[in-house]
Amino acid sequence: MTQKISLTRYLVEQQRSAGHIPAQLRLLIEVVARACKGISQAVSKGALGGENSVMGSAGSENVQGEVQKKLDIIANEVLIEANEWGGHLAAMASEEMDDIYVVPNRYPQGEYLLLFDPLDGSSNIDINGGIGTIFSVLKKPEGSTGVEQQDFLQPGKQQVAAGYCIYGPQTTLVLTVGDGVAMFTLDREQGSFVLITENVQIPEDTQEFAINMSNMRHWDEPIKRYIDECLQGKAGPRGKDFNMRWVAAMVADVHRILTRGGVFLYPWDKREPEKPGKLRLLYEANPMSWLVEQAGGAATNTQQRILDIQPDKLHQRVSVVLGSKNEVERITSYHAGL
């Protein structure tokens, strides 16, 4: 029988082999994974979670007149409580908090910064669809005393770890520390994440795209052109038929792409022209882009590599095209007028 490799063992080996990750970063990833286990547990209970039920909207009241918590708020709290005391972090930032959360003085301060989207794909919660937690880890800039929002404004290429945990039929943690992409599925009996795939590779070519087609009338010309050519199928310029998928949770769409290839697009559109896109750069696009690149794919905002973008705001939005390399390059070339 082949021996199962736990996330803990994988991380210890990453720490040993060529010193890929320092001990503090290993601890950080283990704590994030533990928090994800807790979120997975809450998600799986659904409406059976009693007063902590994950269903319904924040601010609503249950029959006893108590405020019900919504899953994205609960997930945010779980991640903060799990991470604040370990001594590995200086501060955290989340989609659910306007400002950064500095580790309180009563705990030791570490050198890492953790960013997360605690619950991605929230519109899927009430329909029992795929959702997840996305995270990104940066190092606090050297020489800075204290910690402030500015410290988080680093390009994605400076991430030291990134990943997500998808809560679907299985709970699977997908991780990179810059040495390829590994996937771990939660073994509920053992209570630990077990390695299921290492060295994930996205095929360079694909016949599957993911985009919210209902926005078509708002798209820019190069996006219209690309999708229109896909839709023409065999008879069109691409000479092949395409399939379409849209889960409406980035974690689930990216998970499919890491598993079997494809291209994901959430581009800028004319609905809110002053916004660069819908998705957030620091805790959605950056970690996903690094995972995709580590798996041999590509990620762009249609003008430049996402990981090269210098952020100027914590909750900055960005246009996203990522996945199979040849498709991403094609979409980029359409934007360059080729």
Ligand code: F6P
């Ligand atoms: O986090 C934003 C998000 O929920 C992504 O997970 C998902 O890809 C997207 O929004 C779905 O957007 P829409 O509802 O516009 O299709």
Ligand code: MN
């Ligand atoms: Mn999200």
